[in-house]
Amino acid sequence: MISIAIDGPSGAGKSTLARRLAAELGYVYVDTGAMYRAIGLYALRQGADPADPDAVAALLPAIRLQLRCQAGAQRLSLNGEDVTEAVRAEQVGMAASAVSAHPAVRAFLLETQRGMARSQDVLMDGRDIGTVVLPNATLKVFLTAAPEARAARRLAELRAKGEPADPDTVLADILRRDEQDTHRAVAPLRQAPDAVLLDTTALDFEQSFAALKTLVQRAAAGQ
Numbered sequence: 001m002i003s004i005a006i007d008g009p010s011g012a013g014k015s016t017l018a019r020r021l022a023a024e025l026g027y028v029y030v031d032t033g034a035m036y037r038a039i040g041l042y043a044l045r046q047g048a049d050p051a052d053p054d055a056v057a058a059l060l061p062a063i064r065l066q067l068r069c070q071a072g073a074q075r076l077s078l079n080g081e082d083v084t085e086a087v088r089a090e091q092v093g094m095a096a097s098a099v100s101a102h103p104a105v106r107a108f109l110l111e112t113q114r115g116m117a118r119s120q121d122v123l124m125d126g127r128d129i130g131t132v133v134l135p136n137a138t139l140k141v142f143l144t145a146a147p148e149a150r151a152a153r154r155l156a157e158l159r160a161k162g163e164p165a166d167p168d169t170v171l172a173d174i175l176r177r178d179e180q181d182t183h184r185a186v187a188p189l190r191q192a193p194d195a196v197l198l199d200t201t202a203l204d205f206e207q208s209f210a211a212l213k214t215l216v217q218r219a220a221a222g223q
């Protein structure tokens with residue numbers, strides 16, 4: 001089995017790049033951030049504080065997550081409801097970052113994620129894929145870009161969707177999420193020692209895609 005682990009901070013373009021590359025190379029794309037987002041969404045809907053470890057842990061037994069591929073795209077359902085679009089909201093991203101700091105939440109998702117890589121070739125993205133989930137991945141990539149570059153991309157994305165966005169708020173949210181994701185005690189965001197660093201600050205989407213594709217193809221050929 002081939003497994004490609006792609007980690008990095010929010011807004012580095014991981015999921016857009018990984019989704020397209022997986023489709024092109026015939027791997028299953030696993031967006032682990034969406035799983036944390038579904039738990040964040042559930043906590044918000046239940047009126048629980050996403051930052052409260054006990055309150056969130058108490059919700060886990062009632063959560064059933066299902067990832068499936070439909071017409072080449074990954075759909076995520078939460079207790080039978082398709083939440084693929086709902087989990088993309090900004091507020092849900094912040095809740096996801098908060099719930100992802102709780103050990104019970106990470107343990108809840110770990111086996112599901114490992115199980116997916118056991119039976120099929122995967123391209124999995126997240127924060128701790130190379131360090132915790134798939135320590136023996138065929139290839140580990142740490143995909144990053146300067147916070148200002150990530151904020152500019154996020155702003156363009158929001159504006160393209162017609163959502164009003166303020167540049168300072170977008171940058172502040174990215175910095176806050178970086179801080180939360182890199183400073184938590186359990187499975188913090190960090191580059192695995194054997195990961196290849198891909199910094200896309202000065203690259204556009206097509207250049208980033210080409211660089212990532214070359215890395216993956218080389219690793220798969222060496223298998």
Ligand code: DC
Nearest residue numbers: 032033034036096097100126127128
């Ligand atoms: O990649 P994303 O923005 O969809 O992820 C949402 C949050 O989930 C992010 O702030 C950190 C958390 N996350 C994590 O802790 N571990 C992962 N493997 C993936 C995401």
